[in-house]
Amino acid sequence: MTSGLRERKKLATRLALHQTALQLVAERGLDGVSVDDIAGRAGVSPRTFFNYFPTKDDAVVGIDASAVGQAAERFAARPAHESPVEALRAVHAQQAAEMAGEPETLWPLRLRVIDEHPVLIARLHAVFGSAERALAEAIAVRTGTTVGADLYPTLLAAVSGVAVRAALHAWLASDFTESLPALVDEAWDVLAAGLPAPRP
Amino acid sequence: MTSGLRERKKLATRLALHQTALQLVAERGLDGVSVDDIAGRAGVSPRTFFNYFPTKDDAVVGIDASAVGQAAERFAARPAHESPVEALRAVHAQQAAEMAGEPETLWPLRLRVIDEHPVLIARLHAVFGSAERALAEAIAVRTGTTVGADLYPTLLAAVSGVAVRAALHAWLASDFTESLPALVDEAWDVLAAGLPAPRP
DNA sequence: CCGAAAGGTGCAGTCAGTGCAAAGTTGCGC
DNA sequence: GCGCAACTTTGCACTGACTGCACCTTTCGG
CATH class of the missing domain: 1.10.357.10 (Tetracycline Repressor, domain 2)
Structure with missing residues (x-):
């Protein structure tokens, strides 16, 4: 049911973005991290980032x-x-x-x-x-x-x-x-x- | 004590910005109002706006x-x-x-x-x-x-x-x-x- | 009336966030 | 296997919030 390849990939990407965001912000502080940084390290384009989270802050908090x-x-x-x-x-x-x-x-x-x-x-x-x-x-x-x-x-x-x-x-x-x-x-x-x- | 011209003017400007922001947002919604709009109607430059409030949202809420x-x-x-x-x-x-x-x-x-x-x-x-x-x-x-x-x-x-x-x-x-x-x-x-x- | 201090402003720049349209992937019926 | 339909990703161009800096104007205290 939840196991289409698409579904799983989306979940994985979402989690990757969230964890990357958390880790980077823990290291450099919120202002030391840009959306481009997060997207880059998570392996997606900056534009895609906003398909998963409406704001940078939401990605860091990561709770929908x-x-x-x-x-x-x-x-x-x-x-x-x-x-x-x-x-x-x-x-x-x-x-x-x-x-x-x-x-x-x-x-x-x-x-x-x-x-x-x-x-x-x-x-x-x-x-x-x-x-x-x-x-x-x-x-x-x-x-x-x-x-x-x-x-x-x-x-x-x-x-x-x-x-x-x-x-x-x-x-x-x-x-x-x-x-x-x-x-x-x-x-x-x-x-x-x-x-x-x-x-x- | 609080009655220097400077002090009073600052207070007045702050209040003017806040009230203008409130009024405009009430009319057009938050996204329909830019900082330039607020500053313009309150009679100060956009740059000055940020001397009074750190963000647009703060000006609307207006509580320090x-x-x-x-x-x-x-x-x-x-x-x-x-x-x-x-x-x-x-x-x-x-x-x-x-x-x-x-x-x-x-x-x-x-x-x-x-x-x-x-x-x-x-x-x-x-x-x-x-x-x-x-x-x-x-x-x-x-x-x-x-x-x-x-x-x-x-x-x-x-x-x-x-x-x-x-x-x-x-x-x-x-x-x-x-x-x-x-x-x-x-x-x-x-x-x-x-x-x-x-x-x- | 003058000099120092504080506030106001213009400019140039960074970055978040969005709409749109062109790729690239995946799912599915055959 | 094949190909079409649906969905995702991405690049591009743009708006607007916010900041640092340098310069000008106003106020204050003497």
Whole structure:
């Protein structure tokens, strides 16, 4: 199904561009790398680069909105008896586990590079943002309200993004020694408790 | 103190550029407006435009990080007996009140324009993001931890940004009929309660 | 009124990103 | 195997954001 030669080649090229971009930016910084550099080292023409990513920044971040958008679908598929927060926690647990399953070094490198460049942080936020809009819709359906009429869907969707980003940040801060799923869970514990000041 | 001719002129030019940018983008969309257009109508050279804003997008959003950075200072200045959440709520209440005090139409127009352009949403997030980093430091001080060692400061700082953004979004959705401070407060009520599903 | 400091401007250049049309590849029915 | 249709890659030309530099104009303090 996904195994046409065309499909596989496209996937491979996309990944090659992303990894090349990451590596070069890690070495020289975002401004020290041009699209021509990335395309050249990945073995395609500069023009082709833009068939795969709309901007240079997107190639470095390398996460497409569709992958993140599945969160909303999974949320909608959770059993109806779960509260919104419970359902979200379950979805995040699954996602965090999948991320841990990807090639070892990809996420660490990605996060390190993104963390050093505010522009890329913003890009990452933008990707999350579009996912959160979809999620807000799904939450509204589950709680029987609409996005326009009630704060809750927007708020919870945004908080869910925060939980993941805070966990990713802590993961990076721990130099990837801690468990990502555990960090996500910890973040949700704090959120579900209403953000009480931690005991020192 | 702030009343040198130079100072006032700079402020005026900055505001003129921002308002011109907003107005033009509202009429023609972000891609229908060039920097030359904005500079021309605001009565300065295109080159001068970039003395005031680093990018076209920043001119449209028109919020500089320093203004947002004061949140961290105000937070640090809150009485020590307040919990982090209490202190944040107080800071936000003050900020929301100040925003309501600005020229009537500026925020509505800003929010409408930003909301229509994902790139600008990302820019706004970036501005908030830098403020949140400063805030996280201040929170870490107040709770006796460090940003690297504990999830809490990052998490709470990000949540505070979410509270404001969700309130702004709801304000826009209400066509600016509701009270912004009330919306911010409402968002914090939900957050402080641990995000329980709303009663329908 | 003058000299120093700061802001405004023109110029030339780099690079991101796009539309278009001409190759080059791949998939598929025969 | 063959060849046509569909898709991808690529080169080219162009727009527009953004920058460094050098020069001019305005403001400020004495």
